[in-house]
Amino acid sequence: xxxxxxxxxxxxxxxxxxxxxxxxxxxxxxxxxxxxxxxxxxxxxxxxxxxxxxxxxxxxxxxxxxxxxxxxxxxxxxxxxxxxxxxxxxxxxxxxxxxxxxxxxxxxxxxxxxxxxxxxxxxxxxxxxxxxxxxxxxxxxxxxxxxxxxxxxxxxxxxxxxxxxxxxxxxxxxxxxxxxxxxxxxxxxxxxxxxxxxxxxxxxxxxxxxxxxxxxxxxxxxxxxxxxxxxxxxxxxxxxxxxxxxxxxxxxxxxxxxxxxxxxxxxxxxxxxxxxxxxxxxxxxxxxxxxxxxxxxxxxxxxxxxxxxxxxxxxxxxxxxxxxxxxxxxxxxxxxxxxxxxxxxx
Amino acid sequence: xxxxxxxxxxxxxxxxxxxxxxxxxxxxxxxxxxxxxxxxxxxxxxxxxxxxxxxxxxxxxxxxxxxxxxxxxxxxxxxxxxxxxxxxxxxxxxxxxxxxxxxxxxxxxxxxxxxxxxxxxxxxxxxxxxxxxxxxxxxxxxxxxxxxxxxxxxxxxxxxxxxxxxxxxxxxxxxxxxxxxxxxxxxxxxxxxxxxxxxxxxxxxxxxxxxxxxxxxxxxxxxxxxxxxxxxxxxxxxxxxxxxxxxxxxxxxxx
Numbered sequence: 285x286x287x288x289x290x291x292x293x294x295x296x297x298x299x300x301x302x303x304x305x306x307x308x309x310x311x312x313x314x315x316x317x318x319x320x321x322x323x324x325x326x327x328x329x330x331x332x333x334x335x336x337x338x339x340x341x342x343x344x345x346x347x348x349x350x351x352x353x354x355x356x357x358x359x360x361x362x363x364x365x366x367x368x369x370x371x372x373x374x375x376x377x378x379x380x381x382x383x384x385x386x387x388x389x390x391x392x393x394x395x396x397x398x399x400x401x402x403x404x405x406x407x408x409x410x411x412x413x414x415x416x417x418x419x420x421x422x423x424x425x426x427x428x429x430x431x432x433x434x435x436x437x438x439x440x441x442x443x444x445x446x447x448x449x450x451x452x453x454x455x456x457x458x459x460x461x462x463x464x465x466x467x468x469x470x471x472x473x474x475x476x477x478x479x480x481x482x483x484x485x486x487x488x489x490x491x492x493x494x495x496x497x498x499x500x501x502x503x504x505x506x507x508x509x510x511x512x513x514x515x516x517x518x519x520x521x522x523x524x525x526x527x528x529x530x531x532x533x534x535x536x537x538x539x540x541x542x543x544x545x546x547x548x549x550x551x552x553x554x555x556x557x558x559x560x561x562x563x564x565x566x567x568x569x570x571x572x573x574x575x576x577x578x579x580x581x582x583x584x585x586x587x588x589x590x591x592x593x594x595x596x597x598x599x600x601x602x603x604x605x606x607x608x609x610x611x612x613x614x615x616x617x618x619x620x621x622x623x624x625x626x627x628x629x630x
Numbered sequence: 631x632x633x634x635x636x637x638x639x640x641x642x643x644x645x646x647x648x649x650x651x652x653x654x655x656x657x658x659x660x661x662x663x664x665x666x667x668x669x670x671x672x673x674x675x676x677x678x679x680x681x682x683x684x685x686x687x688x689x690x691x692x693x694x695x696x697x698x699x700x701x702x703x704x705x706x707x708x709x710x711x712x713x714x715x716x717x718x719x720x721x722x723x724x725x726x727x728x729x730x731x732x733x734x735x736x737x738x739x740x741x742x743x744x745x746x747x748x749x750x751x752x753x754x755x756x757x758x759x760x761x762x763x764x765x766x767x768x769x770x771x772x773x774x775x776x777x778x779x780x781x782x783x784x785x786x787x788x789x790x791x792x793x794x795x796x797x798x799x800x801x802x803x804x805x806x807x808x809x810x811x812x813x814x815x816x817x818x819x820x821x822x823x824x825x826x827x828x829x830x831x832x833x834x835x836x837x838x839x840x841x842x843x844x845x846x847x848x849x850x851x852x853x854x855x856x857x858x859x860x861x862x863x864x865x866x867x868x869x870x871x872x873x874x875x876x877x878x879x880x881x882x883x884x885x
Contacts, residue, residue, distance in 0.1 A: 293742065379718050515729055517719050521682055521712060522779070526786060527705025527733035572719035 293510075293575035303583040307361070310587040314357045314594045319602050320348055359487035360593040360607070361586035362495035363548050364558055366503060368585025370541045371559020372566075372577055373506045376513035377537050379520065381622055382448055384560035385545045386615070389454035390427045391556065394542075394549035395479045396458050396465075397423025403469035417494070421546030428538050430454065448623075481608030482555035484593065491551045498547040502540040503582065509533060510574035517572060555589070555608045557615020562588050564618060631658045632693070633790055633822045634679070639687035641674050648674045650846040651687070656790070656839070661816055661823040663833040663854060666843035667867050672826045673713060675843070676794045679824075680710045691790070705733035709788035713795040713826075715775050720766040723778050727753055727763075730785030753784035756811060772799035780808065784815070791815070793825040797832070809836055830875065834858055842866055 295303075316327040322345045330349050333340070340346045367385060374383040385391040400406065401419035408415055431454050435446045462479055506513075512533045515523035524530045548555070562585040563577065570576040589611070596605040634656040641649040649671040656662045664672045678685035681696060681704075689696045691707055699707070709730075717726070730753065731746040754760050757777045762770070767778060776799045783791065791812065797805040813836060816823050827833045833840060837854035844866040850857040863871040 381718060511729075511732060511735065514721070514725070515732060518717055518721060518726055518729060519715070522715075522729070522782075524682060524701070525680060525705065525710040525712070526729050526782070527702035529701040567719075572721050573725055 293573060294579060295576055300579070303580065307583045307587050310590050311357060311361060314360075314590045315349060315353050317594060318348070318353055318597055320344075322349055355489045355492055356484055356487045357590060357593070358489075358492040359484045359495060359551065360589050362492060362499055363484065363552050363555065364562070364585040364587070364589025364592075365582040366495065366499050366544045366548050366585070367555065367558040368562035368566075368581040368588070369499075369503050369506055369578055370544050371585075372563040372574065372581045373509075373513060373537050373541055374559070375563055376517040376572075376574055376577075377534065378447065379517055380447055381564070382560065382619065384557065385424075385541070386455075386554065386556035386558075387448060387560060387619070388428065388431055388451040389458060390424050390431070390542065390545055391549055391554040392455045392458040392462070393427025393430075394420040394424035394546045395554050396462055397421070397546070398550045399462055399465050399479060403465050417547055417550040420550040421543045424546040424549070425539060425542035427454065427458070428542055478553040478606075480554055481606035481612070482553035483606050483608075484552045485604060487551065495547060495551060498544055502544040505536065505540045506544075507578045507582075509537060510578055513537070513574040513578075514572075517574070553606075553608070556612045557619070558585060558589055558592075558611050561611070561615050561618050564622065631820075632656075633658050633660075633691065634824070635688075635690040636675075636679065637688045637690070639675065639678055639685055639689065641671070641678050641683055641685045647846055649678060649685070652841070652843070652846075652848045653687075654839075654841045654848060654851045656822045656824060658820055658822055659816070660838045661813075661825070661836055663837035663840040664824065664826045664843060665828075665830060665833050665840055665858065669845075670843040670866070671846040672843050673794050675841075676710070676792055676824070676826055679792060680708070682710075702733045702735075705786060705788070707788055708790045708792060709783040709786045711779055711783050711791070711793045711796055713798050715779055717767045717775070720768050722764050723759055723767060723770070723781075724750060724754065724763045726767055726778050727759070727781045727785050730782035730787075733786060749785045749787060753781040756784055757781040758807070773801060773804055776800055777804065777808075780811075789820055789822070791821075791823045791825075793823065795826055795828065797829075805832075812836075830858060830863070830871065 312324060312327060315331065316322050316324050326345060327349055330340070330346055331354065334350055334354070340350050371384040374385070374388065375381055377383075397419035398416045400423075401416045406415050406419060408418055431447070431450050435450045438446045438450065459480070466479070512523070512528050515526060515528045516530075516533070520530055563581055565588070566580045566584045567577060570580045589607070592610040592614070593607050596607045596610045599605060632655055636655065637653050639649060639652045640647065652671075652675055654662070664675060666672050674683065677683045679689050679696070691699070691704070696704060696708075728742070728746065728750050731742070731749060734746065754763050757780055759774075759777055759781055762774065767775060770778065780796070793812070796812065797808055800808060809832060812823055815821065834854060839852065840850075840854040840857040841848050842850040842857050842862050849866060850862045860872045
């Protein structure tokens with residue numbers, strides 16, 4: 285029973301604990317395994333020691349784990365959780381199983397914003413440290429608005445085909461702008477691979493804190509809108525008829541998603557398909573009810589991206605692949621399967 | 631008591647006038663039928679009352695303009711059943727029916743109450759969906775899906791039901807069942823129904839008042855027997871409607 289005799293539709297505490305245990309196991313695996321393998325026991329004691337505030341021992345293992353691998357894996361986990369929750373929210377809001385930051389071109393839009401901010405040195409007086417992030421958020425939101433407006437013009441029902449078509453065209457357009465800016469301002473920017481395939485190598489604890497804050501704030505808003513997302517997933521008109529303030533909910537979800545994707549992209553570049561793949565896998569286990577789907581996506585997305593990052597580090601060891609290569613390989617195959625199935629059903 | 635008043639309602643898509651200055655009203659206890667040929671603007675009138683499409687003119691519920699109601703408050707008073715339903719995700723029947731209780735939840739932290747559960751179970755029982763309660767809506771026939779959304783609207787428990795072709799996709803057994811259900815529902819105090827119907831026999835059998843629409847205009851409004859008279863129908867449909875209906879009925883005489 286929840287507050288005031290009202291019952292929650294979400295998981296029991298035991299289920300949450302089980303999810304957390306699985307995620308923690310994946311986390312320890314990903315921190316332990318790498319080009320230099322560190323035993324599990326040593327990894328756990330190093331991390332536990334750091335959490336207690338003990339001084340880090342001056343061994344190479346401690347340096348690898350605490351200064352390099354730990355912040356990276358934390359950032360990967362938070363990015364995976366954030367992108368997955370965004371994907372689930374978009375798929376519910378648009379009643380479209382193929383909606384995601386990467387398929388809609390929102391991530392590309394955020395990249396463009398970040399690249400413009402860096403290339404032209406754009407900062408905001410009130411937020412001098414976060415110019416790139418704010419520009420990524422603004423461009424992510426503008427991208428969603430542009431794509432949905434164009435899709436609405438083309439097809440009022442916002443069918444899968446219209447959204448994907450507009451998303452692909454928009455992504456191509458934004459990618460070409462991105463390449464153009466990168467060509468002229470390559471000295472100031474990460475390389476093109478970072479902005480198109482993503483990378484969380486070299487992430488810091490500061491990055492992790494920013495991601496955590498964004499996830500708590502925006503992810504919290506999205507998780508709390510689970511009933512409204514259920515209504516949208518059944519149909520926008522039906523949502524209106526049962527009393528959902530569709531305009532306000534739509535705007536809230538789009539702002540939260542844009543902000544979260546903006547933060548993720550400004551830190552880790554464009555990591556494609558995480559927001560598409562995870563909700564689909566999770567939905568097979570939890571069903572489509574967002575009261576369960578959204579929290580499960582947090583754990584599922586974090587675990588999925590941590591494993592993808594591990595694969596990216598280990599497949600061609602000592603060479604590190606961009607993390608987006610792994611997610612896109614899996615995502616593209618799944619995308620085709622879903623698209624094929626949806627066409628067959630319709 | 632007057633429940634709904636529609637005044638000079640107009641809807642325009644681009645340069646096309648779909649609904650032109652339509653006015654009518656519904657009193658407590660009435661069942662208003664909106665009839666007319668294809669493309670007359672019947673469903674658009676319903677959408678405009680439900681605030682789903684932009685319109686000019688006014689719609690008053692119990693004397694207050696519907697635009698002044700908050701979304702949840704309006705949903706507690708007016709329930710709308712659409713003509714077509716397409717669901718993309720495998721929600722269970724109970725989950726979709728349960729969405730009808732959204733209007734009674736308070737704040738974003740609210741969960742379900744026992745009253746919500748009771749309303750959902752009653753709605754499932756009323757529409758004969760108990761056995762399908764845990765089934766995925768993706769696995770239902772068109773008729774079953776229509777009943778799921780009818781159950782949702784019963785769980786919503788509004789004062790005024792607005793139904794756009796309520797027996798669309800339903801076979802004769804369920805057509806009869808649905809109309810009987812709505813008729814029983816309407817008999818409770820402070821309730822009324824508006825429905826768009828193509829079947830004029832059903833309109834005459836169940837309606838108390840009617841609006842006949844033709845090319846976006848309400849050409850007649852009043853008691854159902856007066857509105858659906860031969861002259862009005864012949865003008866709206868461009869054919870001898872009564873003769874056609876009677877010739878259809880005659881087919882049953884030799885069976």
